[in-house]
Structure formats: structure tokens, C-alpha cells
Amino acid sequence: MVFSTVITSSSYICLPKATRPITRRSIRCSAASVSSKFDLKTYWTTLIREIDQKLDEAITVQYPQQIYEAMRYSVLAKGAKRAPPVMCVAACELFGGHRLAAYPTACALEMVHAASLIHDDLPCMDDDPSRRGQPSNHTKFGVDMAILAGDALFPLGFRHIVSHTPTNLVPETQLLRVVAEIARAVGSTGMAAGQFLDLEGGPNGVDFVQEKKFGEMGQCSAVCGALLAGASDDEIERLRKYGRAVGILYQVVDDILEAKLETEEKEGENKKGKKSYVSIYGVEKAMEVAEELRAEAKKELDCLEKYGEKVLPLYSFVDYAADRGFSFK
Template sequence: MRHSILAGGKRIRPVLAIAACQLVGGAAAAATPVACAVEMIHTASFIHDDMPCMDDDALRRGRPSNHVVFGEATALLAGDALLALAFEHVARGSTAAGVPADRTLRAVLELGSAGGPGGIAAGQVADMQGEGDPSARLPAMKYILVHKAARLVEAAAVSGAVVGGAGDADAERVRRYAHFLGILGQVVDDVLDVTATSEQLGKTAGKDAAAGKATYPRLLGLEGARAYAGELLAKAEAELDGFDAAPGSIWLYGLSCGL
């Protein structure tokens, strides 16, 4: 578990949870348990994704994948354990931080929905089924990205906002921001898979193309994918316009531009 979760990475989802909490006037400490939990869920998903039965990748975050180091059985269990620990940590940590129980429960519901058949699991199944399919189109690819990538980004932001005290309207604006951001992140990843090296990415470059996966550069062309990324960035930032220029707002603008 430590091998994968302490391997580095951009930590976009945890930063997003804390920034969304601050955006609505909450203290960063209130969102720390959610931030840790969402990174555990994300890490569990890529431990499983990298296994030979799925994406079969030997490199993650510049280090050998979990199953390469510890074997497939241990990697499978490490991912399962991180999923369980995520929810235990939200429950214990949020209570210790003084987050009201009803808000903790809403955060748990968001994270659980993002990790299961309404999120990552469904997206991964669709992704595997679509490999090598020359008839793949944008609607099918968007389904994969919304479930496999954007849904957990949404959950991170909404959970952070909720434990920070957000009302329903603000939480939904944060959700829309994160939805666009989640798709943007995947479009950028697709572009980098074509244009960057394995050393720059910390994972195997060109693997999506080799597997025949539907990607934005494949369906829109490289320049078309870059243009779409610009549209998503504008839509994401528009959702922040109504918030005060609080620390969380600054973080969120910086996060979207950093992609």
C-alpha cells in the first residue's frame, strides 16, 4: 500500500478537496480526511488498472507497478485494502475534525458512488471493452472518461465543499467545475501520451495508441484535442466566477491552469 500511495504524483484530487472546502469558507483541516481518502481510492484504482488482466502496465509514477514488485495477489489485496481504509479514514478523521455527521455521510456517499458501478468500475469495464474497436466514437469515449476519470474528481471537490459547509447550490457549482476539470485532465493525458516520453510521464508513453484505445487525439486529431482542452478550461473557470477570491478560489484557478 505504501509503495503506491507514497510514490508521488500530482495529488490533484486531494488539493481539489481542500481548495473546495476553503472556497466555501471551511478550514483546510476539515477536508484533510476526505483529501487522504480520495487519494487512497485513486491509488487503488491504478493498482488494479496496471495489472495484467487489465491495462498491463509495468510502470506507474516513475516506479515499477505494484504487481511487478509484490506480485499480482498482493497488488490486488493492496488495492482492496486501500479502498476499505479510505472510508474508515473519512469516518474517523471527520469525527476528530468536528465535521457534523450528516456532512460526513454525504462525503462518504459521494466517494462511494465515484468508486463503484456509477464511476470508476463502470468506466474501466467500458474502457476494456472498447480496446481495438475501430468504430469507437466520441459519445462512447465521453462515457468512459466521465465514469473512469471525471467522477472521482467531482467527488473530491464536492466532498471537500460539503465538509466545509457548502449549501446545495454552491456544491453543485463546484461539481460542474470539477466535471469539466476531470475531462480536461484526461484530454491533457491523451495529448501527453502522444507527445511526451515515458520518462516525462512516469508511465509508459504511447500505450493507449498501441492498445487501440479511443482517445481524443485519435478521434479529433492532436490540434482538435488541444482546442477542446481550451474549451473545457474556459467552462471550468466560468463556474468559479461567482465565488469570492478566497484562498480556495485561487487554488482552483491555479489547478485548472496547471493542467
Template sequence: MLAFSTVITSGPNLYLPKKPRNFHFPIRCLSSTSLSASSQPSKLTQFDLKTYWTTLIAEINQKLEEAIPVKYPEQIYEAMRYSVLAKGAKRAPPVMCVAAYELFGGNRLAAFPTACALEMVHTASLIHDDLPCMDDDPVRRGQPSNHTIYGVDMAILAGDALFPLGFRHIVSQTPTELVPEARILRVIAEIARTVGSAGMAAGQFLDLKGDANSVDFIQEKKYGEMSECSAVCGGLLAGAEDDEIERLRRYGRAVGVLYEVVNDVLEAKLVEKEETEKNQKKGKSYVSMYGVKKAMEVAEDLQTKSKGELDGFDKYGESVAALYSFIDYAFYRDFNVDDLS
């Protein structure tokens, strides 16, 4: 569990501590003292990160439970619920969507339908990603993958059903007195672009068929797109200006890739060499293509880039801290989101 309240400051370079010069491998849990007031400028504001995440995750879990009741044919719904409601889900897409929406003020209830839809779409992509014909992963979040339990045919159907259910949930549940229909249409178009042939599907294709020269494109499309979409949808729902939307787009994309790059480095460091090599054959990553050192250089650049995109939101005050928390989690892993749900 989180053992501290994250400290943030006002000013352009909020939230994350500078990396010490001799800090060559920052992927570890920092002690709470590394974020203590003594290491920060004098003007401090406390942001209770644990409460923010745990409250949101609990609310999102409840709404997802309600959004996917078991109907006929029961087995499809059971397969859908198995993955969407799986214990250990980080809920990063919906939390990022709500955080981006709340950056501009307003009632978070207006963002929940889109947030839940993003989780449905994200889960559908994971179900399909795990299939034997794709990445062939028998385990997801410490539990058997969907196709391992329900079979390949049912897993395909569960994913196929979750995509349109997400769109329907946005249309049927978003309060139009809080979000104009024009904004809802933009959100739907954004999600459709993200999962389609110009987005995540393109990344999966090149992960299967591309070469080492495709790694940048693969990482951005397979892993950056969902995070990008989540941040952008929050901004669209809130009526953010076009330049603010583009900042959120670049921020979300950088955070999504950052998380995956760090994840690959962690696996390379913690898993036995033979097992690591076997895992790396499943997909193309900066670690598998260029090694840990290059991957860490990429991660550091992405951390700097994502922080830079948020500098322009200082005028919104303390609420921007929630978006900074994604950078911290992706790069430092200061807290374990797996323990929050």
C-alpha cells in the same frame, strides 16, 4: 520547481491569460512573463501557488504515512504503501478537496481525513488500472507498477484494502466538532458513487468493451469522476449550498477530463509514432479516436467550461485562486507538480 507566484485578478474571468490567436498548440511551459502584471488588468492580487501546493503536499504526505502503518500481514501493507507513498504522486485529489473546502473558510484540518481517503481511493484505482487484465501498464509515475513488484494477486489485494481503509479513515479521523455527521455521510456516499458501477468502474468497463461512440462517457467516468468527487467532497465538508455543490461538480469533472485530454495530446506530440500507436491501443481517448486537432478543441472547450463554473465563486475572494490553479496546470502545464513532492 515553480519559478513564479501566480498572478490573479478580481472579477469574473480570473487567473488564466487569454490564448493568443496564433496559439495553435498551447501544451507547453509558458514563461513567467506570460503571467506578468503587465499582461493583466490593473487590480492585482498575488497568490503564492508554489507555497500553497508544496505546503499541502507535505502535510498530506505526512498524514498518509501515519494512516498506513505496516501491520500483519506485512506484505499487503507494504504493497499499499508502495503505491500510496510513491515519489512523484501529484496529490491532485486531496489538494483539490482541501482547496474546495477552504473556499468556504474553516480549518483545513477538518478536510484532511477525507483528502487522504481520496488519495487512497485514487491510488487503488490506479493499481487496478495498471493490471495486465486492464490497461497492462508496467510503469506508474516513472516506477514499476504495483503488480510488477508485488505480483498481480498482491496488487489486487492492496487495491481492495485501500478502498475500505479510505472510508474508515474518514469516519475515524474527521473531527465531528468541525464537521457534522450528516456531512460526513454525504461525503462517504459521494465517494462510493464515484468508484462504483455508476462511476469509475463503468468507465473502465467501456474502455475495455466499448467503441468509439463511448469515448465521451469513458473520459468523464475514468478521469472526470475522481476530480469531480474531490471538489464536491470539499464543498460537502464545508456545508456549501446545493447550487455551489453542483458548480463544483461540473468544475471538477471538466478539469479531470481536461487533464487527461491534454496528457493524450502531449503523448501524441512527444512520443515516436510507432510507440504512440502502441499506447493508443491500450484505451480510448479523443486523440486515438479523432486526432490531435479534435482533442485540442475539446480541451479548449473544457478549459472555458471549468473557468465558467468558478466565476460564481468570486464572492469568496482570493481563496478561489487555488481552484483556478488546477485549470492552469491541466491546460498549460505552467508548473511541474512532479517536482513538488
């Protein structure tokens, strides 16, 4: 249920144009190089600092202390790229929303994201002992405390949106739509459904798993930003398609980079047979899928060109997801 890079090196991947169609329709990107005009690294790292500060303020240690320590351990983990909140803020600013209006929802998205990672890493799920080069939450605090920390972060996120969003900037009706959007994304028809099918194993359903486990967080982040700014229904749907494509693209590229670092015997394997385009179809096919996803995301943004330079952060986000052209270190 993640929407973040798991590769911490500054590895650069250049995706070739697809040599054969992946979907039934042909996708053309009319603004492939526009994001080169925007300094995404400065924009992103500035937001990371601001969001980190607000997350630190949002999760203060209270009783029972150990639960809060476990919550803070994952939410404030070093190396977190804050992709969901950054996308939320960028989408909100695209449609003229104030950054202060987006911060509470951005923080909530990171709480939900962290909770999903905590639960994904559990021995009964993906069984990952580490996350971003550090012990996973259950490795550090125990399985029982990790489950409680994840359980506590989900409702805290919703509460944070309701209690901290300036009512003079965002009407309550829009806030209700934001809360409903996040609830839908993490629920039984969203990320939970993707995790369920991922645990089932076997080659079938890779598209569903990728869309639900990774695309849901991406589209939810983009849609929430658009909702906060009062975007039209058509604009919200374009951001939904955009976010879905970027969320999956992030993970596909992560899988490609990870596979290239592994030995030939272990390429594409995961402990519990997790489904990915690399594990099912191999690196070459996964690279074609990634290029298609990049084109899909930019196609949706092409229809928002009336917003001028405000769309550049989202364009740049696509290219970063595909190319990993810079390091955050």
C-alpha cells in the same frame, strides 16, 4: 480511473482558442487570467508535504505485512502530485472550512485514487508495467498482492474519514454525504463503468469513458471539499461541474503531451485500444476539447466570485491542468 498527470517532465503546452464549437453552447471565460495572481506551486507543494505525512501515519505496516507494504508502495509513491486531495482541501477552504476538517477525506481520496491506479495497471485491465517511472504495483509485488492491496485501500479510505474527521468541525450528516459521494464515484455507475467501456474497445463512447474514468475523480474531490465546509446545494453542483471539467482536462492534456513524444506511427495508440480524444480524433481536436474544458471549469468559478481570493487556488488549478506551467521537481 485516474486524476493525475502521467507526464513527469516540465513540458509546457499552450492551448489555442477553439476555432469551432465543441459543444452546442458557447462558453466564455470572464476571468481567464485571474489565477496568475496566485502562487499555486507554493500552495500545492506545501499541501503535498502535509498530506504525505498524514498518509504515512494513516497506513502503518501491520500483519499481514506484505499487503501493507504493497499499499504503502502505491499510496506513498514518489512523484505523486496529490491532485485529488489538494482539490478537496482547496474546495473546503473556499467555503470557509478548516484545513484540518478536510485532511482525513483528502487522505481517503488519495487511497481510493491509488487503489484505482493499482487495479487499472493490472494485466487484465490496462496492462501497464510501470507507473510514474517506477514498476507498477503488480510488477513489484505480483498480481495477487496488487489486487489485495487495492481491495484493502478502498475500505481503509472510508474508515479513515469516519475515524479521523474532527466531529467538532464536520457534522455527521455531512460526513455521511462525503462517504456516499466517494462510493458513488468509484462504483458501478462511476469509475468502474468507465473502465468497463474502455476495455470494450472501439471508437464509440469516448466521452463516457473520459467522464467516468477521469471526470469522476475530479468532481468527487471538489464536491467532498464543498460538503465538508457546508456549502449550499447550488455551490456543490457548481463544484461538481468544475471538478468534472478539470479531471477530464488533466487527462486530455496528458494524452496530448504523450502523443507529441511518440513517433508518428504510434501516435495516440495504447496497448489495449484505450479511448481518448487523441486516439480517436487526433491532437488538434483534443486541444480544442481541452480549451473548452478550461472554459467550462472557469465559468463555474465565475459564479463564486463573492468568495474573493479564496477561489484563486481553484482558478489556478485549471490553468495548471491545461498549461503545466511549472514542475514539481
